[in-house]
Amino acid sequence: MLYPELFKQLEAVRWNMDKDIPWDAFDASLLSDDQARTIKMNAITEWAALPATEMFLRDNKDDSDFSAFMSVWFFEEQKHSLVLMEYLRRFRPDMVPTEDELHEVRFEFDPAPPLETLMLHFCGEIRLNHWYRRAAEWHTEPVIRAIYETLARDEARHGGAYLRYMKRAMLKFGDEARAAFAKVGVLMASARRTAQALHPTNLHVNVQLFPRDTIQSRLPDPEWLEHWLDKQIQFDSVWENKVVDRILHNMSLLMERSFASVQELNRYRKEMAAAVLSGGLKDEGALGASAAA
Numbered sequence: 148m149l150y151p152e153l154f155k156q157l158e159a160v161r162w163n164m165d166k167d168i169p170w171d172a173f174d175a176s177l178l179s180d181d182q183a184r185t186i187k188m189n190a191i192t193e194w195a196a197l198p199a200t201e202m203f204l205r206d207n208k209d210d211s212d213f214s215a216f217m218s219v220w221f222f223e224e225q226k227h228s229l230v231l232m233e234y235l236r237r238f239r240p241d242m243v244p245t246e247d248e249l250h251e252v253r254f255e256f257d258p259a260p261p262l263e264t265l266m267l268h269f270c271g272e273i274r275l276n277h278w279y280r281r282a283a284e285w286h287t288e289p290v291i292r293a294i295y296e297t298l299a300r301d302e303a304r305h306g307g308a309y310l311r312y313m314k315r316a317m318l319k320f321g322d323e324a325r326a327a328f329a330k331v332g333v334l335m336a337s338a339r340r341t342a343q344a345l346h347p348t349n350l351h352v353n354v355q356l357f358p359r360d361t362i363q364s365r366l367p368d369p370e371w372l373e374h375w376l377d378k379q380i381q382f383d384s385v386w387e388n389k390v391v392d393r394i395l396h397n398m399s400l401l402m403e404r405s406f407a408s409v410q411e412l413n414r415y416r417k418e419m420a421a422a423v424l425s426g427g428l429k430d431e432g433a434l435g436a437s438a439a440a
């Protein structure tokens with residue numbers, strides 16, 4: 148089980164809402180309306196850990212270790228939402244999200260393959276770590292800068308915890324896990340070539356609710372994310388490449404093979420997909436043989 152060790156590690160570095168945020172350093176002259184609005188939107192997207200946790204627990208019913216770890220992840224993500232709301236409550240109470248606005252992002256996700264979801268969230272944590280580091284630079288008000296830096300470190304640790312579960316999955320499931328991780332890795336490292344920001348909160352997750360089946364589409368301002376990335380924090384190709392490099396670097400370590408580009412990871416994805424397929428065919432062959440005997 149990984150849960151006891153991860154619990155201990157994350158507990159040891161956990162920050163305190165009252166003591167570790169420099170609330171006294173607040174400077175009202177350095178916070179614009181635009182900036183306050185982005186904090187509100189981030190508070191709501193962090194709240195989306197609630198439906199994500201419901202999905203994780205539903206889709207991992209046979210994995211009690213991972214499900215137990217969800218208690219830590221869920222707690223920390225809700226705390227992210229809470230610290231952003233606490234900031235607004237103190238300094239821009241008119242911008243605090245309403246309970247209805249928070250509740251709006253709670254909806255059911257369609258069942259998805261757990262290995263792919265795990266990799267999706269691993270990449271999501273890496274991406275969010277980079278987005279928040281940029282947000283800390285873009286903001287001018289010192290308290291919110293410290294909050295985004297704090298959140299960025301948590302997201303990196305979450306990525307590290309998911310990576311541990313990915314390693315465990317490779318021991319358990321072999322090529323099936325490799326194929327799933329490579330498939331989602333290619334998708335998530337290809338953001339440069341797509342118009343849309345690739346993050347779990349921006350993916351369609353419920354066919355029946357389409358097009359209002361992404362977290363972003365259910366925000367008070369669905370256009371906010373693209374605006375935040377392009378115009379405000381200016382998440383440009385230099386930053387995008389950092390995300391891609393982190394994903395490729397971790398995939399290289401995980402698969403014990405070097406991937407210098409998304410194309411190389413894509414070739415590996417095809418190999419693994421073929422290996423899973425031929426493994427499946429062999430199993431069918433074996434079944435056929437035993438049925439004949």
Ligand SMILES: [Fe+2]
Binds near residue numbers: 193223224227298
């Ligand atoms: Fe978070």
Ligand SMILES: [Fe+2]
Binds near residue numbers: 224272302
């Ligand atoms: Fe996170």
